[in-house]
Amino acid sequence: MSLDYKFAFSPDHFDGFFRDETFRGDFTYRNTDPRRFPFPFDRDDYMYAVNIEPHVPGRKGTAFEHLLDVDEHYIAEMTDRAKVLAEDPLRCQSLPHMELAGWDVLELIMEAKARDYPQWFSLERDGNRWRWINRPLGIDESFTFLDASTLPYGPFEYIMRQTQGDWTLQDEREGTLWMDAGIATSQADWSLDFDIGMNFHEWHAPVPMAHEKGIFDRALKFLLKLQHGAPVRRFNWTMTVNPLLDTAPETYPKWGTMKTSVTPENIGRKQHLRVELQSLYRLPRSNAIAFDIRCYLASFDEIVTVPKWGRRLHRVVRDLPEELATYKGFIRNRPLMVEWLSQYDDGAPTSSGWFADD
Amino acid sequence: MSGVAKLAVRVADVVPVNDLVTRFRFEARDGSLLPAFSGGAHTVVEMDDHGTRRLNPYSLMSDPGDRSGYEISVRRDDAGRGGSLFMHRHVRPGMEMVLSHPVNLFGLDSRARKYLMIAGGIGITPFLSQIAQLSRTGGRFELHYAARNPALGSYMDRLQAAHPDRVQCYFDDDGQQIDLARVLSRQPIGTHLYVCGPKGMIAWVLGTAERMGWPPQSLHSEEFIAPPVGQPFTVELAASGHTLNVGAAQSLLEAIEASGVDAPYLCRGGACGQCETKVIRCDGQLLHNDHWLTPEEQAEGRKIMPCVSRAAGGTLVIDR
Ligand code: HEM
Numbered sequence A: 001m002s003l004d005y006k007f008a009f010s011p012d013h014f015d016g017f018f019r020d021e022t023f024r025g026d027f028t029y030r031n032t033d034p035r036r037f038p039f040p041f042d043r044d045d046y047m048y049a050v051n052i053e054p055h056v057p058g059r060k061g062t063a064f065e066h067l068l069d070v071d072e073h074y075i076a077e078m079t080d081r082a083k084v085l086a087e088d089p090l091r092c093q094s095l096p097h098m099e100l101a102g103w104d105v106l107e108l109i110m111e112a113k114a115r116d117y118p119q120w121f122s123l124e125r126d127g128n129r130w131r132w133i134n135r136p137l138g139i140d141e142s143f144t145f146l147d148a149s150t151l152p153y154g155p156f157e158y159i160m161r162q163t164q165g166d167w168t169l170q171d172e173r174e175g176t177l178w179m180d181a182g183i184a185t186s187q188a189d190w191s192l193d194f195d196i197g198m199n200f201h202e203w204h205a206p207v208p209m210a211h212e213k214g215i216f217d218r219a220l221k222f223l224l225k226l227q228h229g230a231p232v233r234r235f236n237w238t239m240t241v242n243p244l245l246d247t248a249p250e251t252y253p254k255w256g257t258m259k260t261s262v263t264p265e266n267i268g269r270k271q272h273l274r275v276e277l278q279s280l281y282r283l284p285r286s287n288a289i290a291f292d293i294r295c296y297l298a299s300f301d302e303i304v305t306v307p308k309w310g311r312r313l314h315r316v317v318r319d320l321p322e323e324l325a326t327y328k329g330f331i332r333n334r335p336l337m338v339e340w341l342s343q344y345d346d347g348a349p350t351s352s353g354w355f356a357d358d
Numbered sequence B: 001m002s003g004v005a006k007l008a009v010r011v012a013d014v015v016p017v018n019d020l021v022t023r024f025r026f027e028a029r030d031g032s033l034l035p036a037f038s039g040g041a042h043t044v045v046e047m048d049d050h051g052t053r054r055l056n057p058y059s060l061m062s063d064p065g066d067r068s069g070y071e072i073s074v075r076r077d078d079a080g081r082g083g084s085l086f087m088h089r090h091v092r093p094g095m096e097m098v099l100s101h102p103v104n105l106f107g108l109d110s111r112a113r114k115y116l117m118i119a120g121g122i123g124i125t126p127f128l129s130q131i132a133q134l135s136r137t138g139g140r141f142e143l144h145y146a147a148r149n150p151a152l153g154s155y156m157d158r159l160q161a162a163h164p165d166r167v168q169c170y171f172d173d174d175g176q177q178i179d180l181a182r183v184l185s186r187q188p189i190g191t192h193l194y195v196c197g198p199k200g201m202i203a204w205v206l207g208t209a210e211r212m213g214w215p216p217q218s219l220h221s222e223e224f225i226a227p228p229v230g231q232p233f234t235v236e237l238a239a240s241g242h243t244l245n246v247g248a249a250q251s252l253l254e255a256i257e258a259s260g261v262d263a264p265y266l267c268r269g270g271a272c273g274q275c276e277t278k279v280i281r282c283d284g285q286l287l288h289n290d291h292w293l294t295p296e297e298q299a300e301g302r303k304i305m306p307c308v309s310r311a312a313g314g315t316l317v318i319d320r
């Protein structure tokens, strides 16, 4: 069987749950319910911190309800990923010693999806003979676990073509973590092809201010003690003009210029807050660490439908240190953003915590 | 670390291996599969030894790909603190016990061209799971295994039968010793060395390899970091006016939460800084286990991270 999905949409498939939309060209991406968006600010200002917490299932109806969130953008994101990989196969790489970690992550994802979304996914196991059904993508695969010759791709690429979020796999050696496998088709301007084979401090070198604050030293010590069965998560965020999943250094000429297209008239529609819900798992067979960088996009128009978020986003963007706004690539448009967002900030106090209604 | 998931198991089998060593098999109480693990991993066995809590790490010796159960081998240590005596005297088939998820501090470097393994006595156990893993993937290995005499050479028969050209055994009672310099000098480039056994043996093997110019990143020895067994202590929460006992199996943060006082936290692992709390008085000693406070701050003793740190030997008063 091949992975040439037929994206033949009919509105009644899966009760019309999955949106038929694009992250390029006509940019038809939208959020049906903006309140589902994982808004990342629990207070009115922002600075880098070791913001790591246990990754435990959270509130119903939010992106935290399950270990892995499968949402209305699933099929469209997988279509976008297939297009990026067709143009640039180096977006998915795995060094030879990472194959076992690839099987680990395949197992993690198949188990979680079959458990949490039985209406869409199922996994039958008879020893190492497995049958995996992915109904949204029309896949029914029988294969032998740990035998790569029985899958159309290596185990890592196979499962990544069916999983939202960019993922990297870190081998643990010599007291640090090495990015020895990964896929990046929805990344905020970093390159897997450049970072592959680097260690934790090397790939974090470009980040301003955080090294001096000891954030990476502490985060690494914590991660080296990460235990199987106790995943953790953290947020990261940036800004993106147009709902582009793929903002890679490799294709900067294609999307970088879009930043100059923002005007006071179109900013609410074009400017998107880009949130990464990152989760980390210790993998059992390989002892590697999987890092999931799941990207969520919401337009400013969508964000300000929640009054608390509108007020808070204005304050965060206005007061963000210049180094961070520069590193995140929106220093040029910041005045325009602040001006527009200020309409939605009446100065009222905001409650602590992320959630819309707290 | 607090709040970490544990494995609820039942003892499925207790098998004497020889005069000193007994093997235990654990299976999940609910009949489900246990997590897979990597060769060289250990589990921490929780024991309730007549009121004394013990946490002993033991290497997993079963096949890492076999999720139906875990096996460990325990050598009776008559002079030790009692964990091995408890296992030998009191653990019986059918007993319910609690294990940690597997942790690996002695993992195989997956880039190595060859694995050279040196075991002394009960130090053989992590190699059993590593060899099971390598046999499946076709990895190259060579094992040198020293024991006092054939009767105490646990699993020697099994290993020699399965891998006659790769396993070499030595007996102290017969005055046999590994010709270490010769073994080390014969290895191909890209070999990684793994040693597990008595302390003196580890020091001898690592020291010899270093002197012969082996790169430090290709030398691996098993060191068990037994999780600190918490002792109970008393804490006064000055701001809320409570006095609490922190139990042995509980973190200070968990005790504060159980008393109904809201305390800040995020990572619960000593890294994020959220739970930092002022120490008002400490009659005993603070036991800092965090990565957040600087060594100077830890020495000053004016702050504590309740998610991982504790006190011993007297009352602790904190601003919470
Ligand atoms: C193994 C897991 C991790 C991987 C693979 C990873 C990877 C990355 C990469 C590729 C970047 C972009 C750097 C650049 O080229 O500009 C980055 C940025 C960053 N990382 Fe990590 N990271 C990991 C874990 C963490 C953790 C645990 C922290 C916790 C504090 C952290 C904090 C940061 C911060 C603050 C930035 C800057 C983000 C921004 O402002 O947009 N990372 N990380």
Ligand code: FES
Residues within 6 Å of the ligand: B264, B265, B266, B267, B268, B269, B270, B271, B272, B273, B274, B275, B276, B290, B292, B305, B306, B307, B308
């Ligand atoms: S909760 Fe993070 S340091 Fe204690």
